[in-house]
Amino acid sequence: MKKIKVVVAGGGTGGHYYPALAVLKELKKKNDLEILYFVTDGRIEEKKLPKDIPDANIIKINMKGLIRPIYNPKNIQRLFHAYKKYIEIKDEIKKFSPDFGFLTGGYICGPVGYSLKKLNIPFYVHEQNSIMGITNKRLSKWAKKIFTSFYFKEFIQTGNPVRISDHDIKRENLKKYGIENISNKILLVFGGSLGSNKVDDIMYEVYKKSSINTKFIHITENDNKFKNFKNVFCFKYIDELYEIISVCDGIVSRAGATSIAEIKFYDQKAILIPWSGASENHQYYNALELQKNGKAIIIDEKKPNIEDILNFINKINIKNINYTWHTKKDVSTNEIINNIDEI
Numbered sequence: 001m002k003k004i005k006v007v008v009a010g011g012g013t014g015g016h017y018y019p020a021l022a023v024l025k026e027l028k029k030k031n032d033l034e035i036l037y038f039v040t041d042g043r044i045e046e047k048k049l050p051k052d053i054p055d056a057n058i059i060k061i062n063m064k065g066l067i068r069p070i071y072n073p074k075n076i077q078r079l080f081h082a083y084k085k086y087i088e089i090k091d092e093i094k095k096f097s098p099d100f101g102f103l104t105g106g107y108i109c110g111p112v113g114y115s116l117k118k119l120n121i122p123f124y125v126h127e128q129n130s131i132m133g134i135t136n137k138r139l140s141k142w143a144k145k146i147f148t149s150f151y152f153k154e155f156i157q158t159g160n161p162v163r164i165s166d167h168d169i170k171r172e173n174l175k176k177y178g179i180e181n182i183s184n185k186i187l188l189v190f191g192g193s194l195g196s197n198k199v200d201d202i203m204y205e206v207y208k209k210s211s212i213n214t215k216f217i218h219i220t221e222n223d224n225k226f227k228n229f230k231n232v233f234c235f236k237y238i239d240e241l242y243e244i245i246s247v248c249d250g251i252v253s254r255a256g257a258t259s260i261a262e263i264k265f266y267d268q269k270a271i272l273i274p275w276s277g278a279s280e281n282h283q284y285y286n287a288l289e290l291q292k293n294g295k296a297i298i299i300d301e302k303k304p305n306i307e308d309i310l311n312f313i314n315k316i317n318i319k320n321i322n323y324t325w326h327t328k329k330d331v332s333t334n335e336i337i338n339n340i341d342e343i
C-alpha cells in the first residue's frame with residue numbers, strides 16, 4: 001500500500017464535512033493514509049471525526065467565520081484572530097509534511113489553504129454548491145485543482161461525494177426507527193445537518209392534514225412539538241441517515257448541496273425547501289436541477305403551499321416491502337481520487 005500524507009479541512013456543517021469523509025474513507029481502502037484534519041472547535045467534524053476515522057490526527061481550531069454583511073466592524077477582530085490561527089496551522093502543517101491538502105469548505109479552510117500555499121504544498125478544493133462560497137473563491141486562485149458538484153466552466157465537475165453503506169440496505173431496516181408497518185408510505189423529513197425550525201413549522205401544518213397511514217421519520221430538536229402525531233417518529237440526529245434515504249419513499253428537506261447529492265444518488269423523490277438566507281440564494285439554485293428532472297418540487301419557505309406538499313406526497317409510490325438498495329460505488333468520490341496527482 002502506498003504511504004500518503006494528507007492535510008484536510010472541511011466542516012462547520014455536515015454539508016462540508018461529509019464529502020471529505022466520503023473521500024477519505026475511500027482513500028483509506030487502498031492506501032496507507034495518514035490524515036491531519038483541522039477541525040472547528042464545537043462543530044460537527046470535531047464531534048464526529050474521532051468515531052468516523054479513529055486514527056486521524058486531529059487539531060482543534062477555535063475560530064469563527066466572518067459576520068455577514070462583511071463590513072461589520074467585529075470582522076476586523078475576527079480576521080486578526082484568523083491570522084493568529086494561520087501561524088499556528090502553518091507550523092503544524094510544516095511539522096506534518098503532507099503530500100497534499102484536501103479542503104471541502106467552511107471558513108476553517110481559509111487559514112489552512114493559505115498555509116498550504118505559503119508552504120508550497122499542492123492542495124485541492126471541493127465546492128459542493130451551485131454558487132461558489134467566498135472562502136473557496138479565494139482559495140481557487142491557489143489550489144492545484146478545483147472540483148465541483150455543479151457545472152462551472154473553469155473547474156472540474158466531479159459531482160458531490162456521498163457516504164455509502166458497505167452493505168445492501170433492506171426496507172425492513174426502517175423498523176429500526178419505530179415503523180412497524182413498512183407497507184405504509186414512509187417519508188424522511190430533515191432540515192440539513194443543523195435542523196430547521198422553518199421545516200418543522202411547515203411540516204407541522206402538513207401533518208395536520210396528512211393521512212395517518214403516511215409515516216414520517218422526522219429529524220428535529222423540537223420533538224415535543226410533534227408528540228400528538230402518531231404517524232411522526234422524531235429523532236434528534238441519525239448518523240447513518242443514508243440507511244433511511246436509500247429505502248424510504250420520499251424526502252422532505254432543505255436544499256443543501258450534500259443532501260441533494262444523496263437524494264440523487266439514492267434515486268429519491270423530494271420536496272425541497274431552500275433556506276432563503278443561504279449566500280447568494282445558493283440553496284434555491286442547488287434545487288433547480290432536481291426540479292427540472294421532475295424528481296422534486298421546490299417550496300418557498302416564505303409562502304409555503306401546504307396543498308402542493310400534500311399533493312406531491314400523494315403521488316409518491318410506495319416501495320415494495322422486500323425492496324433492497326444494492327450498494328454501489330460513488331462515481332464522484334472516485335472522480336476526485338483519480339484527479340489527485342499525488343495519489
Ligand SMILES: CC(=O)N[C@H]1[C@@H](OP(=O)(O)OP(=O)(O)OC[C@H]2O[C@@H](n3ccc(=O)[nH]c3=O)[C@H](O)[C@@H]2O)O[C@H](CO)[C@@H](O)[C@@H]1O
Binds near residue numbers: 128194278286
Ligand atoms: C446552514 C448552512 O450553512 N447550510 C449549508 C450547509 O448545509 P448542511 O450542513 O445542512 O448540508 P447539506 O444539506 O448539504 O448536508 C447535510 C448532511 O447532513 C446529513 N445528516 C443530516 C441530518 C441527520 O440527522 N443526519 C445526517 O447525517 C445528511 O445526510 C447530509 O449528508 O452545507 C451545504 C453544502 O455546502 C450548503 O449547501 C448549505 O447551504
